[in-house]
Amino acid sequence: xxxxxxxxxxxVAPGQTARITxxxxxxxxxxxxxxxxxxxxxxxxxxYDDTHRPSGIPDRFSGSNxxxxxxxxxxxxxxxxxxxxYCQVWDPVFGGGTKLTVL
Amino acid sequence: xxxxxxxxxxxxKPSQTLSLTCAISxxxxxxxxxxxxxxxxxxxxxxxxxxxxxxxxxxxxxxAVSVKSRITIKPDTSKNQFYLQLDSVTPEDTAVYYCxxxxxxxxxxxxxxxxxxxxxxx
Numbered sequence: 001x002x003x004x005x006x007x008x009x010x011x012v013a014p015g016q017t018a019r020i021t022x023x024x025x026x027x028x029x030x031x032x033x034x035x036x037x038x039x040x041x042x043x044x045x046x047x048y049d050d051t052h053r054p055s056g057i058p059d060r061f062s063g064s065n066x067x068x069x070x071x072x073x074x075x076x077x078x079x080x081x082x083x084x085x086y087c088q089v090w091d092p093v094f095g096g097g098t099k100l101t102v103l
Numbered sequence: 104x105x106x107x108x109x110x111x112x113x114x115x116k117p118s119q120t121l122s123l124t125c126a127i128s129x130x131x132x133x134x135x136x137x138x139x140x141x142x143x144x145x146x147x148x149x150x151x152x153x154x155x156x157x158x159x160x161x162x163x164x165x166x167a168v169s170v171k172s173r174i175t176i177k178p179d180t181s182k183n184q185f186y187l188q189l190d191s192v193t194p195e196d197t198a199v200y201y202c203x204x205x206x207x208x209x210x211x212x213x214x215x216x217x218x219x220x221x222x223x224x225x
Contacts (some may be wrong), residue, residue: 001168033211042201042215043150054213086150090209094150 004087004095011101018074020098022087025068030089032070034063037097038083046085047072077102105129107202107216114222115196121189121223125202125216132178132185133158138205140212141176141187145198155205156185192223 005023012018022032032050035043045054047063050070060075074081082102087095111123123141130137138157144150154166156176166174175188189196199220203212 031209035212042218043212044215045211045213048211048213088150088211092152092212094152096149 002089002091002093004089004093006085006087006095006098008096009099009101011103012074012077013103014077014079016077018077018081018100020072020074020085020100022070022072022095023068024070024089027068027070027089028066030065032063032065033088034061034072035086035088036081036083037086043086074100105204105214107204107214109200109202109216109219111200111219111221113220114224115192116225117193117223118191121187121192121196121200121221123187123200123202123219123221124184125186126182126184127204128183130204132156132183133180135159136206138207139176139178139185140203140205142201142203142212143198144201144218147195148198151198153187153189194223197221197223 010018010020034047036046037043046057046061050065051063062073064071079102084097084099086097106128108126115121138155140155141153153170154174154176156164156178173190178185199218201218202216204214205212
């Protein structure tokens with residue numbers, strides 16, 4: 001089955017930019033979705049179809065996808081962005097998740 | 104606004120059947136564009152899609168290979184909800200179980216239930 005690879009953790013200072021990657025074989029040919037999961041809560045969709053944001057998601061969240069890597073970018077990081085982030089494509093399959101720590 | 108409300112037991116004995124319910128508000132289980140999914144999450148397996156049911160003039164199901172021999176997902180149109188049944192559970196089935204909606208293949212899971220921790224233990 002298709003495998004998505006994410007770094008276990010990313011750390012960033014408030015106000016800086018966080019980039020979370022999701023690797024997969026020719027993932028650029030697939031639609032990638034990103035979810036934010038805060039402790040004890042269900043996942044929330046933050047980016048879909050590589051680059052689109054659902055209503056209510058700040059424009060600080062953006063995505064890109066090319067080649068073998070998709071990337072979720074969070075600009076001007078805030079303390080409230082601290083969470084686990086997961087990428088997903090159809091099979092469906094999820095990446096292993098990346099814990100974002102705001103220093 | 105779509106809301107999914109989950110219910111079911113939090114403890115199941117090994118070899119028995121895990122049964123959960125997901126009640127839908129703000130949409131219809133018989134929608135001809137949405138699909139209704141079960142996803143679980145555990146430390147060892149991460150987020151794992153289990154299966155879905157959807158209506159496109161008739162009812163369809165799709166199941167993950169890992170659980171295909173043990174899983175049933177059924178709609179209940181009279182109550183606007185859907186069910187998960189997982190047979191012959193083992194401790195490896197211990198996880199938080201979520202129901203979720205997608206609006207079609209290749210589209211994301213845009214609404215999720217609150218999650219239920221199900222522990223398989225004697």
